[in-house]
Amino acid sequence: MKKLVIAHLYPREMNIYGDLGNVITLKKRLEWRGYGVEVRPVEIGEPFDFGEVDLVFGGGGQDSGQLIMGEDLISRGNDLRQMAFDGVPMLVICGTYQLFGRGFTTLEGQEIPGIDVFRASTIGGRTRMIGNVVIDSPFGELVGFENHSGQTILEPGQAALGEVRKGHGNNPKSRQEGAVSENAIGTYLHGPVLPKNPGLADHLLLAAVRRRWQVTELEPLDDRRELAAARVAAGRPR
Amino acid sequence: MVAGGRDRTYNGGMSVLLTLAITKTAARLSRVLGRGGGQALPGLMAERLDPHLARKLAAGLPHGVIVVTGTNGKTTTTKLIAAALEAGGERVLTNSTGSNLKRGVTSALIAAADGRGRLGDYTIGLFEVDEASLRQVAPELLPEHIVVLNLFRDQLDRYGELDTTAALIGQGIAATKARLYLNADDPLVASLAKYAAAPELVNYFGVEGLPVAGKTAHQTATDSDRCPVCRTRLVFSRVFYGHIGHYRCPKGHFARPQPSVAITSVEEAGLGGARFTVAVSGKRSEVKFPLPGTYNLYNALAAMSLAHGLGLEQAKVARTLERTEAAFGRVEQVEIEGRTLCLLLIKNPAGFAQVLDTFLIGRKDLKVLFAINDLDADGRDVSWLWDVPLEALETSGPTVLATGVRATDMAVRLHYAGMEARVVEEFEAALAELLQATPQGETAYILPTYTAMLAIRKLLARKAKMQEVWK
Numbered sequence: 182m183k184k185l186v187i188a189h190l191y192p193r194e195m196n197i198y199g200d201l202g203n204v205i206t207l208k209k210r211l212e213w214r215g216y217g218v219e220v221r222p223v224e225i226g227e228p229f230d231f232g233e234v235d236l237v238f239g240g241g242g243q244d245s246g247q248l249i250m251g252e253d254l255i256s257r258g259n260d261l262r263q264m265a266f267d268g269v270p271m272l273v274i275c276g277t278y279q280l281f282g283r284g285f286t287t288l289e290g291q292e293i294p295g296i297d298v299f300r301a302s303t304i305g306g307r308t309r310m311i312g313n314v315v316i317d318s319p320f321g322e323l324v325g326f327e328n329h330s331g332q333t334i335l336e337p338g339q340a341a342l343g344e345v346r347k348g349h350g351n352n353p354k355s356r357q358e359g360a361v362s363e364n365a366i367g368t369y370l371h372g373p374v375l376p377k378n379p380g381l382a383d384h385l386l387l388a389a390v391r392r393r394w395q396v397t398e399l400e401p402l403d404d405r406r407e408l409a410a411a412r413v414a415a416g417r418p419r
Numbered sequence: 420m421v422a423g424g425r426d427r428t429y430n431g432g433m434s435v436l437l438t439l440a441i442t443k444t445a446a447r448l449s450r451v452l453g454r455g456g457g458q459a460l461p462g463l464m465a466e467r468l469d470p471h472l473a474r475k476l477a478a479g480l481p482h483g484v485i486v487v488t489g490t491n492g493k494t495t496t497t498k499l500i501a502a503a504l505e506a507g508g509e510r511v512l513t514n515s516t517g518s519n520l521k522r523g524v525t526s527a528l529i530a531a532a533d534g535r536g537r538l539g540d541y542t543i544g545l546f547e548v549d550e551a552s553l554r555q556v557a558p559e560l561l562p563e564h565i566v567v568l569n570l571f572r573d574q575l576d577r578y579g580e581l582d583t584t585a586a587l588i589g590q591g592i593a594a595t596k597a598r599l600y601l602n603a604d605d606p607l608v609a610s611l612a613k614y615a616a617a618p619e620l621v622n623y624f625g626v627e628g629l630p631v632a633g634k635t636a637h638q639t640a641t642d643s644d645r646c647p648v649c650r651t652r653l654v655f656s657r658v659f660y661g662h663i664g665h666y667r668c669p670k671g672h673f674a675r676p677q678p679s680v681a682i683t684s685v686e687e688a689g690l691g692g693a694r695f696t697v698a699v700s701g702k703r704s705e706v707k708f709p710l711p712g713t714y715n716l717y718n719a720l721a722a723m724s725l726a727h728g729l730g731l732e733q734a735k736v737a738r739t740l741e742r743t744e745a746a747f748g749r750v751e752q753v754e755i756e757g758r759t760l761c762l763l764l765i766k767n768p769a770g771f772a773q774v775l776d777t778f779l780i781g782r783k784d785l786k787v788l789f790a791i792n793d794l795d796a797d798g799r800d801v802s803w804l805w806d807v808p809l810e811a812l813e814t815s816g817p818t819v820l821a822t823g824v825r826a827t828d829m830a831v832r833l834h835y836a837g838m839e840a841r842v843v844e845e846f847e848a849a850l851a852e853l854l855q856a857t858p859q860g861e862t863a864y865i866l867p868t869y870t871a872m873l874a875i876r877k878l879l880a881r882k883a884k885m886q887e888v889w890k
Binding site: 196199200201205248311312326373376406409 | 644645802805828832
């Protein structure tokens with residue numbers, strides 16, 4: 182059986198707002214198509230070989246979790262940056278998304294450096310951006326729930342994940358949400374994002390199986406439940 | 420009786436009496452107009468008219484004020500404590516039917532006060548207080564006793580993050596000279612001891628041993644497993660559920676404190692409750708406690724710990740616990756058309772996992788209705804459903820229904836856990852289907868979020884045509 186390897190960054194520190202659901206979703210959508218899946222946790226201070234990794238995931242966390250993992254992430258920055266450049270699919274959310282950019286400057290002026298996968302900087306803000314989000318993206322309409330006070334500003338030339346139709350996204354002004362570099366996707370969307378946006382999930386999976394086995398398409402799944410839930414979510418107040 | 424009274428002199432002024440007159444009239448009007456019993460409105464108005472009304476009224480309670488806070492179990496624990504206090508001869512003023520924000524506490528005081536601001540024969544105040552509201556309530560009421568049950572992720576869209584919540588509770592504690600009753604088995608709660616006015620004011624309760632850990636014990640996302648001093652990951656020798664267990668910092672900065680009130684062994688545990696041995700400052704006794712689930716053992720412990728701090732007689736407290744009934748929406752049962760419906764409130768991943776562990780895991784042919792709303796009181800973000808280890812459920816032949824505003828989200832979550840749910844958006848139709856799928860004499864389970872619980876409870880009461888079935 183063809184087996185895909187998913188690296189899960191800091192599952193114990195960065196696991197807030199149901200982001201684990203993204204890993205469950207990736208795994209199930211592969212298993213339903215006859216692939217095997219192995220999820221390997223990347224833990225702080227422990228050696229990890231990214232050589233066999235097909236897909237990288239990192240979730241949101243509490244501020245304390247982000248501080249704890251930040252330093253360790255820097256030590257793996259070269260590996261991850263090279264992989265992103267080579268087209269390895271990645272999904273990083275909220276706190277991990279912020280540190281996949283240039284870094285995070287907190288309200289108190291503390292600087293947590295990032296690993297420069299995205300040309301984007303984040304600064305702490307006083308107001309928390311909380312609520313349902315709908316964006317238009319190359320992967321179709323995406324729905325999610327945001328909950329962050331960090332404001333992310335993309336540099337010129339850095340592609341966003343999508344245009345905000347409801348909610349805030351990267352910051353209160355730009356009407357942009359997330360960032361995309363090659364197959365690496367950063368976003369503020371919880372929900373979790375993948376279960377209700379199966380098109381995005383399959384984009385990541387297809388990129389992974391294409392790189393590994395030159396597979397050019399994924400067997401379609403019955404996504405009626407997922408799309409029904411997405412419709413309801415999109416209709417909820419901001 | 421409770422030791423340590425407070426100054427009884429009532430410092431009533433024109434503003435108090437006027438505020439009372441206005442807010443009481445508003446409450447009456449609101450009731451007459453049928454606007455939800457007028458529970459929070461008087462308190463809300465009082466906050467504008469006289470922000471210190473609660474303090475002035477509470478000064479009339481001779482034995483002072485007790486506050487219960489924490490994520491899960493506030494309502495149940497408050498009920499247990501009230502029963503123990505009443506058995507000890509107290510007249511207890513609570514906010515048990517209202518809101519647990521500051522306005523709810525103030526409303527309860529206004530409702531109890533007469534037109535001159537006197538609290539009749541109430542001797543003691545016992546209030547459950549929302550975690551984020553403690554810092555507003557504590558400086559007002561200056562409670563003599565504060566119980567902190569546990570800290571889990573809950574409706575995070577409202578509270579920010581768990582560390583923030585702990586800091587908010589800490590601010591509340593620091594505004595008082597209260598005796599603290601802390602869950603020794605929850606690292607974040609135990610770490611709140613540092614906010615006590617003096618170290619000797621801190622009391623701990625905890626569990627020494629359980630026959631078996633919950634099946635979901637290691638499957639729930641851990642909420643706080645870091646040393647509060649150096650942030651190193653704590654080492655757990657026992658995990659009872661979530662991050663509740665026996666822990667220590669590997670670098671020696673922090674460890675589970677020794678509880679003075681502890682469950683030393685559990686002789687029997689099942690759906691009918693548990694029989695356990697409790698040691699209170701070394702003195703052992705056996706308790707038959709009718710509420711099921713590990714989480715309820717902690718609620719009982721918290722009540723016993725506080726009772727001990729108040730000097731109540733241990734044997735009498737134990738007898739009170741044995742006569743407990745479930746609190747509003749928490750493990751309630753109702754008979755309808757020859758079927759038993761079991762109503763189990765779900766609010767957050769830890770509580771949901773405990774409900775699964777206690778009632779659903781290992782059952783074949785389950786009949787279960789998940790009722791998921793996303794209104795403010797439920798938490799507007801339904802992401803948390805993915806932090807619940809639903810994969811642990813038996814997937815052979817269950818009848819699974821999903822209802823509520825976010826029924827479709829629950830159906831997706833269940834699909835990825837290997838179960839197919841039928842989505843029936845309306846509560847009434849969903850209940851009818853659940854009853855139809857459940858043979859006579861059997862039990863079906865309803866797991867609602869908060870506002871779904873209120874709606875379903877109302878429907879069931881009408882269906883059963885006998886509101887008195889609800890305690």
